[in-house]
Amino acid sequence: SLMDMRNYLFSRQCRQLMLSKKPAEVAARSVSFLHNTAQELEILEVTEIVEGSLDSWVVLACLEVVNTCDPRSSEDPGLTRHTAALWALARQKLLRLGAVCGLMPGERGPSSDQLHNVISLTGCLPDAEDLEGKPSPCRRLKESLTSNAAFQKNYLEMCEIAISSFKYIGRVRSARLVGRDLATFYIKMGQHGQAASFLVEALKTFQQEKWLQLGLETMLDLAM
Numbered sequence: 512s513l514m515d516m517r518n519y520l521f522s523r524q525c526r527q528l529m530l531s532k533k534p535a536e537v538a539a540r541s542v543s544f545l546h547n548t549a550q551e552l553e554i555l556e557v558t559e560i561v562e563g564s565l566d567s568w569v570v571l572a573c574l575e576v577v578n579t580c581d582p583r584s585s586e587d588p589g590l591t592r593h594t595a596a597l598w599a600l601a602r603q604k605l606l607r608l609g610a611v612c613g614l615m616p617g618e619r620g621p622s623s624d625q626l627h628n629v630i631s632l633t634g635c636l637p638d639a640e641d642l643e644g645k646p647s648p649c650r651r652l653k654e655s656l657t658s659n660a661a662f663q664k665n666y667l668e669m670c671e672i673a674i675s676s677f678k679y680i681g682r683v684r685s686a687r688l689v690g691r692d693l694a695t696f697y698i699k700m701g702q703h704g705q706a707a708s709f710l711v712e713a714l715k716t717f718q719q720e721k722w723l724q725l726g727l728e729t730m731l732d733l734a735m
Contacts, residue, residue, distance in 0.1 A: 513555070514568070517548055525579075534580035538593035541576045545569050545600065561631045563611040566604040567652060571636075573601035574648035595676035599689055602669035605655060605662075606692075608632075614655075614662040616699040629656050666696065684720065687713040691729060698732070707733065 521544050528537045549565060577594050608614075612629045613621030621629065633656055639647035646654070654661040670693040677686035690709040697706035710733045717726040 513551070513557070514548070517544075525576075529579065535590040535593060538576055538580045538590060538597060541572065542593060542596050542600070545572055561635075562628055563608050563632055564635070566607045566611070567632050567636070567656075569604045570601050570608070570652055571648050573597040573604075574651065577601075578645075578648065591676050592680045592682075595673060595680060595682070595685075598669055598673040598676055599685070602666060602673055602689070603692075605666050605669060606696075608656065609662050609666065612656055612662075614659050616659075616663065616696070616701075632656055663700070667693070670696075683716060687716045691725075691732075694732065698735075 521540075524540070525537045528534075528540075549569070552565065577597050580590060580594060611625065612632070613625035633653050636649045636653055639649040651665060655665045656662070670689055673689050674686045674693070677683070677689065691713045694706040694709035694713070697703070697709070710729055714726060714729045714733065716722075717729060
């Protein structure tokens with residue numbers, strides 16, 4: 512299939528880049544590869560896929576790349592700039608999976624159709640061994656799709672990593688946008704105190720940058 516061929520070619524390209532000790536290049540190319548492939552599938556009108564399967568593929572790809580290109584084991588200061596974008600993309604797609612599978616806070620539970628989606632998605636995920644005491648990306652995604660607690664834990668963790676990574680490289684605006692989404696999630700969880708702190712930080716940045724629409728929306732979220 513198109514996806515199989517694209518994955519194969521990209522994996523060989525990444526292999527050569529890692530042998531050349533260029534993890535930052537792998538992370539940088541991964542971001543555009545994921546976006547471009549998703550757009551191509553939409554252009555080609557590939558619709559005969561399980562709902563959420565493309566989001567699952569993106570989450571897995573992001574986690575595999577950031578695990579391989581661990582910023583802490585690299586001397587390249589530019590690597591975090593690209594892994595931050597991967598973490599942000601992964602948490603965005605995981606949130607969509609949560610909606611598809613009925614795992615969002617405040618919901619009574621997944622419907623029969625949503626349970627069928629969960630079974631279809633997890634059944635397609637390969638088994639992979641954990642590395643260095645950490646759960647493999649496949650296991651992490653499986654747990655997220657079958658447990659509300661695991662889904663919330665992983666989503667919150669991905670958001671926090673994305674925010675801290677963006678702050679580290681000086682992209683405060685991006686960090687605030689992720690923080691605003693995180694605040695919305697905390698509100699659904701009923702943790703309004705946690706949400707307020709992120710909303711206040713976001714509001715300050717939006718007002719300084721004169722993002723009037725975002726500023727007004729954030730003030731409304733704080734008032735509620």
